[in-house]
Amino acid sequence: TFLKAKGDYSNMKLEMILSPAPDGNAYGYELIKRNGKAFLNVEALRTNLSEPRVFGTYDCERLK
Helix, strand or coil, rough: EECCCCCCCCCCCEEEECCCCCCCCEEEEEEEEEECEEEEEEEEEECCCCCHHHHHHHHECCCC
16 A cells, blocks of 8 residues: 555555464564655464454664
């Protein structure tokens, strides 16, 4: 999803699910780029809503 103009990859959101992962769990990923700065949100998807949420946010840096 483009957050500003269509085709603007500096301002976008990408959502995906890895199911099942090698450890048997499913994970939801959300990559967000705003003004060229990117970060990644990852959440372990729950099978029961009474389970606690497990998630993390990571700053992305370009490899050189």
